[in-house]
Amino acid sequence: MKIGIVWATGAVGQELIPLLKCRKFPVTDLRLFGSRNSEGKTLETPYGERVVQILSENAMRGLDAMFFSASSEVSAEWCPRATNQGIICIDKSSYFRMNPGIPLVVPEVNSESIGDNLLIANPNCTTSIAAVVLWPLQSAFGLRRVIMSTYQAASGAGRPAMEELEHATQARLNGDDFTHQEFSYNLAFNLIPHIDSFTDNGYTKEEMKVTHELQKILGTPDLPIECTAVRVPILRAHSESITIETEKLFVAENVREILKNAPGVEVVDDPSHNLYPMPSHVEWKNNVQVGRIRQSLTFGDHGGTLFVSGDQLLKWAALNAVQILEYILKQRLAK
Amino acid sequence: MKIGIVWATGAVGQELIPLLKCRKFPVTDLRLFGSRNSEGKTLETPYGERVVQILSENAMRGLDAMFFSASSEVSAEWCPRATNQGIICIDKSSYFRMNPGIPLVVPEVNSESIGDNLLIANPNCTTSIAAVVLWPLQSAFGLRRVIMSTYQAASGAGRPAMEELEHATQARLNGDDFTHQEFSYNLAFNLIPHIDSFTDNGYTKEEMKVTHELQKILGTPDLPIECTAVRVPILRAHSESITIETEKLFVAENVREILKNAPGVEVVDDPSHNLYPMPSHVEWKNNVQVGRIRQSLTFGDHGGTLFVSGDQLLKWAALNAVQILEYILKQRLAK
Numbered sequence: 076m077k078i079g080i081v082w083a084t085g086a087v088g089q090e091l092i093p094l095l096k097c098r099k100f101p102v103t104d105l106r107l108f109g110s111r112n113s114e115g116k117t118l119e120t121p122y123g124e125r126v127v128q129i130l131s132e133n134a135m136r137g138l139d140a141m142f143f144s145a146s147s148e149v150s151a152e153w154c155p156r157a158t159n160q161g162i163i164c165i166d167k168s169s170y171f172r173m174n175p176g177i178p179l180v181v182p183e184v185n186s187e188s189i190g191d192n193l194l195i196a197n198p199n200c201t202t203s204i205a206a207v208v209l210w211p212l213q214s215a216f217g218l219r220r221v222i223m224s225t226y227q228a229a230s231g232a233g234r235p236a237m238e239e240l241e242h243a244t245q246a247r248l249n250g251d252d253f254t255h256q257e258f259s260y261n262l263a264f265n266l267i268p269h270i271d272s273f274t275d276n277g278y279t280k281e282e283m284k285v286t287h288e289l290q291k292i293l294g295t296p297d298l299p300i301e302c303t304a305v306r307v308p309i310l311r312a313h314s315e316s317i318t319i320e321t322e323k324l325f326v327a328e329n330v331r332e333i334l335k336n337a338p339g340v341e342v343v344d345d346p347s348h349n350l351y352p353m354p355s356h357v358e359w360k361n362n363v364q365v366g367r368i369r370q371s372l373t374f375g376d377h378g379g380t381l382f383v384s385g386d387q388l389l390k391w392a393a394l395n396a397v398q399i400l401e402y403i404l405k406q407r408l409a410k
Numbered sequence: 411m412k413i414g415i416v417w418a419t420g421a422v423g424q425e426l427i428p429l430l431k432c433r434k435f436p437v438t439d440l441r442l443f444g445s446r447n448s449e450g451k452t453l454e455t456p457y458g459e460r461v462v463q464i465l466s467e468n469a470m471r472g473l474d475a476m477f478f479s480a481s482s483e484v485s486a487e488w489c490p491r492a493t494n495q496g497i498i499c500i501d502k503s504s505y506f507r508m509n510p511g512i513p514l515v516v517p518e519v520n521s522e523s524i525g526d527n528l529l530i531a532n533p534n535c536t537t538s539i540a541a542v543v544l545w546p547l548q549s550a551f552g553l554r555r556v557i558m559s560t561y562q563a564a565s566g567a568g569r570p571a572m573e574e575l576e577h578a579t580q581a582r583l584n585g586d587d588f589t590h591q592e593f594s595y596n597l598a599f600n601l602i603p604h605i606d607s608f609t610d611n612g613y614t615k616e617e618m619k620v621t622h623e624l625q626k627i628l629g630t631p632d633l634p635i636e637c638t639a640v641r642v643p644i645l646r647a648h649s650e651s652i653t654i655e656t657e658k659l660f661v662a663e664n665v666r667e668i669l670k671n672a673p674g675v676e677v678v679d680d681p682s683h684n685l686y687p688m689p690s691h692v693e694w695k696n697n698v699q700v701g702r703i704r705q706s707l708t709f710g711d712h713g714g715t716l717f718v719s720g721d722q723l724l725k726w727a728a729l730n731a732v733q734i735l736e737y738i739l740k741q742r743l744a745k
């Protein structure tokens with residue numbers, strides 16, 4: 076397949092390219108696109124050296140599929156131009172996610188919604204980490220309420236943000252001043268309960284994305300879901316503390332069994348051996364880890380509380396998109 | 411007043427002594443107690459040099475009040491011996507907290523429960539940070555459910571834990587190996603959803619302390635409260651994401667007004683100017699900060715979600731205890 080990557084130089088792009096190789100995706104041509112700043116740069120890839128090009132209808136001609144991981148503005152302009160050429164677009168921006176005509180896909184949950192669509196939206200990483208765990212619970216128990224607090228790594232804000240966290244932390248340890256740029260405040264040994272901008276209801280856009288995207292992916296548009304999104308001084312992996320109210324009885328042992336059989340999920344839940352999900356154990360892993368599974372003390376036997384961690388950069392920013400394309404390829408080959 | 415401090419060399423002891431001076435507490439004698447390891451050590455204090463003594467009935471004779479911030483075993487053995495001598499004991503261990511005959515006090519909430527008791531228990535720091543915010547909401551709206559996820563600093567595990575976090579972080583930045591001792595895992599750029607040991611219901615002791623201690627302090631023994639307690643790579647201050655269901659209508663604007671008038675609370679809630687509670691802004695501050703106040707999306711207009719941060723080492727490990735003693739002193743002077 077002839078693949079284009081927009082932008083190739085960002086944190087997500089840099090995870091995507093080796094991931095395609097690692098998963099033995101049949102890449103016959105790889106074109107890298109970048110902003111004017113990156114134009115002409117040569118990048119080493121597992122497919123050999125590639126020169127970063129500026130996006131144009133000519134430059135994308137002949138491609139089979141493109142990954143968009145740039146701004147919403149770039150996706151808004153260029154995804155339709157690409158689909159007009161018959162190119163499959165896997166869009167990581169938020170621009171098309173809530174468009175009712177565009178499938179929003181977590182492959183483990185709702186790949187059947189892809190159908191014949193050329194443009195497929197990829198959810199926010201916080202959403203997709205929760206979705207693989209909530210979907211089997213929705214199927215088995217029926218969800219009535221979802222309350223989530225997040226512990227989000229610097230990687231969610233991109234590669235410069237990860238580097239800033241390291242530099243800011245070193246400065247703090249040295250007692251040096253540090254001027255932050257990537258976050259609203261210095262994140263070193265700190266946390267920031269503010270990701271993306273605030274909306275009128277007091278929630279941030281990040282928090283409302285979790286609500287609306289989960290409702291769309293789970294196919295439960297009226298399910299009450301709320302999120303408090305917090306940036307923590309961690310590099311790669313996101314974690315989430317989730318309490319659910321359920322229609323059917325929540326029995327922790329059953330939940331563990333159901334989640335053990337769920338795709339994309341690894342149950343790590345043995346407190347007697349200090350086993351539970353943690354960022355340091357989930358880095359570079361494909362599956363989301365879930366543990367601390369226990370009956371809720373506020374919803375009684377019709378609810379539960381759990382803790383999940385996922386490598387948002389590998390799995391949720393890059394792998395989810397590749398899995399979508401793998402699914403499409405498999406469907407086409409089956410025809 | 412003649413004051414004794416057990417142990418004087420720990421993280422809490424080291425906050426307590428300067429705090430007594432800072433608050434101009436009338437200290438006429440200060441005796442420092444320590445374990446056999448610290449016996450004979452000379453400590454600089456704002457009241458001059460003091461030699462650390464071993465606890466004995468003789469060594470405590472004549473004291474008016476003692477602060478216990480050692481193990482439960484030390485409190486279990488020595489608090490009764492002290493009260494037998496008529497010495498007021500402010501106990502920071504968990505040993506007496508749930509004893510129905512012993513008041514468990516957050517001064518801003520339930521100082522009237524102290525009465526003539528000589529032994530007063532001081533709650534867990536995670537509990538007390540939540541209590542000053544939840545008490546005015548319980549009074550104004552009536553609480554029906556409380557769901558909390560915490561972001562707890564290394565300081566909650568003591569001074570060596572804070573130092574370990576700094577050393578572990580430096581090692582990680584240098585790419586060096588590091589052997590952790592203070593936590594179950596290396597906390598550098600990581601989080602650990604495990605504080606204190608696990609109980610049979612899948613919650614940790616720390617989480618069940620929050621449930622039971624809040625029920626006792628708020629005077630609501632049947633209120634459903636649940637907590638997920640998570641250690642984060644932060645040095646001094648704890649934070650908590652709290653969702654409540656209320657009996658009366660929750661209107662964010664009213665809640666802000668009520669909390670502005672609540673003792674021990676500072677409302678920091680202006681998203682348009684990026685103002686919300688954060689560990690880095692609450693360090694060394696007496697008051698708990700509360701912000702991100704908004705109506706719940708899961709309990710509708712009968713619930714809300716908020717975020718709190720408090721310097722657990724200053725306010726919640728040391729100041730709470732001093733405030734209790736100040737209250738007793740005031741009551742005695744008024745007689």
